[in-house]
Amino acid sequence: MQKNIVFMGTPSYATTILKELLKSFNILALYTQEDKAVGRKQILTPSHTKAFLMQNFPSIPIFTPKNLKDESITRQIDSLKPDFIIVAAYGKILPKSILNLAPCINLHASLLPKYRGASPIQSAILNAEEKSGVCTMLMDEGLDTGAILQSQECDIKNKNSEEVFELLANLAANLCVDTLLNFHKLIPLPQDENQATFCKKIKKEDGLIEFNNAREIYQKFLAFFTWPGIFLENGLKILDLEFLDDKKHSMIGEILKLEKESFLLACQIGTLRIKKLQASGKKPIDARSYLNGKRLKNGDCLR
Structure with a gap:
């Protein structure tokens, strides 16, 4: 039945x-x-x-x-x-x-x-x-x-x-x-x-990150992939990234290496490969193009 x-x-x-x-x-x-x-x-x-x-x-x-x-x-x-x-x-x-x-x-x-x-x-x-x-x-x-x-x-x-x-x-x-x-x-x-x-229920502000711990940022990126995403205080969204290592760095947010469409970024603990970004009110672009537009290079800090 x-x-x-x-x-x-x-x-x-x-x-x-x-x-x-x-x-x-x-x-x-x-x-x-x-x-x-x-x-x-x-x-x-x-x-x-x-x-x-x-x-x-x-x-x-x-x-x-x-x-x-x-x-x-x-x-x-x-x-x-x-x-x-x-x-x-x-x-x-x-x-x-x-x-x-x-x-x-x-x-x-x-x-x-x-x-x-x-x-x-x-x-x-x-x-x-x-x-x-x-x-x-x-x-x-x-x-x-x-x-x-x-x-x-x-x-x-x-x-x-x-x-x-x-x-x-x-x-x-x-x-x-x-x-x-x-x-x-x-x-x-x-x-x-x-x-x-x-x-608890996820809130938009949970997506706010600082470059303290690369592994934690990577897990936030995976967890908040659909919503709210991850973003900096200035509204810059990180749409795609990879976790690379747990290496310690002295300069937080430093651009370590430029790649064809991405770049390596220093966190206090760990390194990330940043692949795609979206500035507030702008269209998503590959991370290297974002740096070019901001005239940022190796040794500069992401902003």
Whole structure:
């Protein structure tokens, strides 16, 4: 008998999971974040999951409630009679009234109990983790504290956040299907609270860097690849770079060597190859062309 699913999710990560569920299950409805004003023109734009469903499955109802604590939302979901409620990067906390309606399963993009919270992928990359993964978790009233149903590990070394999001979304999609098909055989495993770590929501100012530690800058570059990127106090964005070594330098920000389209840069600890830059209000250009435009040479400081 086909299982009936209420799906809750917002970004492309959730869409990847939703696409896979649509192949095997009956999706009763989508709950997602409200349309948001995007860009300079502040154009009202639907979430990734909403846009996907409207284009490909227009008959599936879509709801964008402001507050899940509203009793009418609980009654609405209850009237759908879901077998499961699947949550993937929805962006809202489910109240107990909804948690009690059906088994609520969250697809969390970390190997819980590590990296509970809003930015598990970016946080794992920032900390130079070589391994990460996804979990299916029975939701409770806590923040990512529920019992683990299944998990799958993968290698994330030297991958940027965009690559890791795609990798984990595909893992989560397949894992979710497997969890649903085998739900009654699975034994939920409580999380070890002693191993729990937490991560905060990423802010734009987190992308601000100084040339102190090359390895840390490289991890920030990977973690914030999609947004907010990395940039200097003057607004200069570093769009592409490579980590070279952990060598100590006396002059921070010194241009060490000019290359055809790039240059080597000294940090207090470590060396970077800077490949592409974008000055505030300008188009992206290769790093060597930027230096030429600023008339900077070996021994000068990047500015």
